[in-house]
Amino acid sequence: MNLPDVLSLARSLMEEADVGDWDLAFDRARRRAGQTDHARRRITLSRHLMSLYDEAQVRETVLHEIAHARVGPRHGHDAVWATEATRLGATGRRLIDAQAPRLRGRWVGRCPAGHEVDRMRRPASPVSCSRCAPRFSLEHLLAWSLDGEPVPHERISERYSRLLRQAHIHPPDDPAGSSRTLSS
Template identity: 55%
Template sequence: MDISDALELARELMDEHGVGDWEFAFDRAKRRAGATNFTARKITLSKALVQLYAPEQVRAVMLHEIAHALVGPRHGHDAEWKRMCVAIGGDGRARLPMDSPEPEAPWVGRCPAGHTAQRYRRPTRQLSCRRCSRSFSPEHLFVWVNRETGERTAPA
C-alpha cells in the first residue's frame, strides 16, 4: 500500500473510532506490523511492512492497534480486546497470517551444510546453525553476507 494512502486511512480510522487525539507515525519495525504506546498515546505502523501489504491488511492492523488503544494497556490480546476489535470491524486476530509478506533481511548467514538464516542487523557475534547442532558449535558457524553490498563477515 502507498504510504500516503496508509497515513490517510490511519487518521480516518483513528478519528472514526474515538482515538483521533492520539498521535500516529510510521516506525522502522520489520518483525511486527504495528504498536500502541499508551504512555505517549501513539499508534505506529511499520513503514516497511505497510509498503508490502494490501490495503485490507493495513486496515486490519490499524483496527487491531485502535482496539488496544480503546481497551487500555492491561488487556493484551484477551477476550475484552478481541470483543472490541471485532466490534470496530477488525478480525480479532492477535497475529497476522504466517503467509503475510515480509521485507527481505539484508544479512544472510550460511552454515557449512548450506542452511540459511536472515538478520536485519549486522551480526556482531558468532552464531551457529540450530538445524545442525542444538547447542553452539564452532563446526557449524554462519558466514554472513550483506545482500546489498556483498560484504562478508564472520563475527569473532
C-alpha cells in the same frame, strides 16, 4: 498500498473507533508493522511495511493497534485485547499472516546445509542453525554476509570473534545450559 491512502484509511478507522484524538504517524520499523504508545497516545505504522501491504493487511494492522489503544497498556495480546480486536473487525491474532510481505535483513546467515536466516542488525554472538541443531553447534555455525558480501567471522565484531574462539576451546556440552547462541 500507497502511504497517503494508508494514512487516510487509518485515520478513518481511528475516528470510527473513538480514538481519533490519538496521533498517527509512520515510523522506520522494518520488522513490526505497528506500535501503540499509550503514554503519548500515538499509533505508528511501519512506512516500509505499509508500502508493501495490500489494503486488507493495512486494515488488519491498524485495527490491531486501535484495539491496543482502546483496551489500555496492561492487556498486551490477552483475551481482553483479542475480544476488542475481533469486535473492531480484526482477526485478533498477535501477528500478521506469515504470507504477508516482509523486508529481508541486510545480514544473512547461512548454515552448511544451506538454511538461511536474516537479520537487520549485525549478529552479536555466534549462532548455529535452529533447523539443523536444537542447541548451539559449531558444526552448524552460520556463515554471515552483509548486503550479499561474505563477512569473515573475525570481522563481524571483536566480541563475536572472542565468543567464537571460546566456543572452539570449550565447546558447549551441557545440554541443559546451551542454546543456539553464545553469550558472555
